[in-house]
Amino acid sequence: MANFLNNLRLYFGVCRRVGSTLTVGMLDEKRRNNLLALYNHYENKDSQQDVTPIDPFILPKTDVFELFGNDNAQYEGVYECGFGHTTEFELKVISNLVKKFDPNSIFEIGTFQGRTTLNMALNTKSNAVITTLDLPSEGLSSTAMEIEEGEIRYVKKDVSGERFIGHPMAQKITQVFGDSATYSFANYQNTIDLAFIDGSHAYEYVINDSKKILSTMRPGGLIIWHDYTNWEGVWTALNELYLSDSRFKNIKHIGGTSIAILQV
Ligand SMILES: C[S@@+](CC[C@H](N)C(=O)[O-])C[C@H]1O[C@@H](n2cnc3c(N)ncnc32)[C@H](O)[C@@H]1O
Incomplete structure (x- = not known):
């Protein structure tokens, strides 16, 4: 059914x-x-000719040299990655983007263990505020939209944010819980300098999260998406936003990663 x-x-x-x-x-x-x-x-x-498959990754490319050049960031747990995490290189790219943009406020959708949350915190000034939203395990059966079968394991966990809980950086981090489809972003309108979208990878969720996060962004702020090249729901949604919504026409894919970015 x-x-x-x-x-x-x-x-x-x-x-x-x-x-x-x-x-x-x-x-x-x-x-x-x-x-x-x-x-x-x-x-x-x-006509039975050789078919070159259509590359679904249509976003224009940028690269780390164009974006920030040298590696100036700090890291923790960068090599401890597995399913559900950013790769070592991706975590370094995100950390350097955070360092370069020097945001006062960050919003992340999809905390998981908090590995990226912690590394974003490490690369911000002492008074920066990082809010990270996660779907609690008990919310799994009542999401407003359907999440992908393959991501249930990231929702089902004993602790959300275990990488930063008890860490000195935790003083910069505020954890909030809920379903990004029903969570109210009203209090964040025009306040966020950098956002990391890495919650559900289902098409409807990526569209929902992208539009909601856009409404929270300060002009000049940076949106970062993970998994553009890894999940069909993500590339389908980002391609569609790029092609049909002028607010997203400047999205770029960072070569060598599954990260997409938009400076608003
Ligand atoms: C791939 S993990 C995130 C990884 C994390 N951002 C990192 O870089 O290490 C996906 C996370 O999104 C959360 N999630 C899934 N659906 C969600 C939803 N509808 N609302 C909020 N969070 C959601 C899951 O609970 C999980 O923690």
Whole structure:
């Protein structure tokens, strides 16, 4: 039943996007190019020629040299990574971005063990405030939207934020709990300098979280997404935002990582 509903949602989602691309979307050069790529893809397939798969990672690329050059950040637990974590390189990239942007306020969606939260805290000034939102295990059965099967294990845990609890950096960190789809961001409007979106990787959640976080950002602030190249829900949502919502037209993918960024 869940599979049938997922397929139905996928079908209507695709219809909606194709419909908009074939009407007002035709005014947009990037969308026309995407349509052409799709047309060529099926043409090639139909004529039994060699098919080059369409690269779903359409976001323009940037790189660490363009963004910050040398490594100036501090780290802790950078090598202790596994499922659900940023890689060593990604954690270093995020830490350097935090160092460079020197934010007063950070908002993270998706605390997990708090490894990235801790490293963001290590790279901020002493009066910075880092708020990190996590879905508590007991909220798993009542999320407003469906989360991915593969991420249930990151929600089910005894302690959220174990990497920073009891650490001196914890004085900068405020933990909040809830479902990002129903959590009220009203008190954060226009207050956040840097946000890290790494909660549910389901398409609807990434769209929800991205739009909600955008409403909290100060002009010039930086949004960071994790897992652009790892989860289909993330790349589908970010590609769509990039192509169809002008507020996201400057999103970039950092080469060699699964990180996407937007300076607002
Ligand atoms: C991949 S982990 C985050 C990893 C962490 N940001 C890091 O860098 O180490 C995903 C986290 O998102 C949380 N999460 C999943 N769905 C959520 C939702 N709807 N609202 C808030 N948090 C959610 C999970 O509980 C989990 O802690």
